Amino acid sequence: MSMFSVRRSSLAFTIAATLGIQAVAAQDVNVTPAAGGGFAVNASGGSPLFTVDASGNLSIVHIGTATAWTSPMCFDGASGAVGPCSNGGLIGPTGPAGPTGATGATGPGGAVGPVGPTGATGSIGATGATGATGLAGATGATGATGPAGVAGATGATGSSGAAGATGPAGATGATGATGLAGPAGATGATGAPGSTGPAGATGPAGPAGAQGPAGPTGATGATGATGATGSIASISLTTYSNSGTTVAGGNTIVATCLTGVAISGGCKSDPANDLISSSFRSSATTWTCGIGSSGGTQMQAEVYCSN
Structure with missing residues (x-):
């Protein structure tokens, strides 16, 4: 909100005193001047006390001589609403620093005092410790060889001495x-064959190979002769199964009759990754399935048992 140069109490008192209009309960009092005109409240003598011109400018006569108060009043620039100022409403920006004042005059100087006497000479300090020995200097250059002396006279030949040891x-x-190098020698005869060494340990089994394509369908065999009609008997079949997860390579899974005798059976596995290599009745009460797989698939053996 911007600061307004009037005090709220003074403004309220002046408006209430000059208008002299009592509000009707639950209604607003509206004053609409003619086009280009303003609104004025005059004193009894006819001089204006409170005016609003055609542009909306508000004037309160004698506001400068009204009673002074300590609380400032501000208005909202957008709506025109009047109210007390916020905490920062009266704080303006920091002004520029003022100019530096002139330097004051130098005060009167006192007389210079006499020079004091020279102090006594101090005693000589103790001798410092001897410094470390410096590095040895470089060896000087060798002097020039002197001239050869005169050859002396040849001495007499001495007698031969005894033979030394x-x-x-x-x-x-x-x-x-x-x-x-001399020439290569002839090739020697071939030695006898050495004895056969012990057989090495069997290496780990390699991973199972990919499933090969299905072979062609064999020719249909001739229809066998119709057997004699057997007697009709009542047979009750019960199915038992056994499931598991394949590993890479060959897998065997067995289903067992808990009661009765194995009549038939079957095998189940993942056709996209497994190959059923065998499916047979392995005993009177079991059915066995052989399955080749790359591992990680489900397999199941079933046996059909008669009671």
Whole structure:
């Protein structure tokens, strides 16, 4: 809200005093001036006290001489609503720093005092420790060889001395250079075959190969002769099953009759990844399935038992 230069109490008092209009309960009082005209409230002598011109400008005469109060009043720039100022309503921006004041005049100087006497000379300090020995200097250059002396006279030949004892044998001389290689010798006879070594351990089984394509359908065999009609008997069949998960390679799963005798059976597995290699009655009460698989699929054996 912007600061308004009047006090709310003064404004309210002036409006109430000058209008002299009592509001009708539950109704607003509306004043509509003619086009281009304004609104004014005059004193008894005819001088204006409160005016609103055609542009909406508000004037309150004698506001400058009204009683002063301590609470400021502000208005909203968008709606024109009047009310007390917010905490920051009266705080303006920080002004610029003022100019630096002039330097004051120097005060009167006092007389310079006399120079004091020279202090006594201090005693000589103790001798410092001897420093470390410096590095040895570089060796000087060798001097020039002096001239050769004059050859002396040849002395007389002395008598032959006795033969000396034989000296110790001298050290062995260095090995001579290697001679040229001789021609290759004849190939020797072939040796007898060595004995056969023990058989190595059996290596781990390799992964199962991919399922091969289905073979062609064999020719239909001739129809066998019709057997004699057997006697009709009442047979009750019960199915027992056994399920499991395949591993890579060959898998065997068996279904067993809990009661009765095995009459027939069957096998189930994943046709996209498995191959049923065998399905047979393995005993009087069991049915066995052989399944090749890449692993991780479900397999099941079933046996049909008569009671």
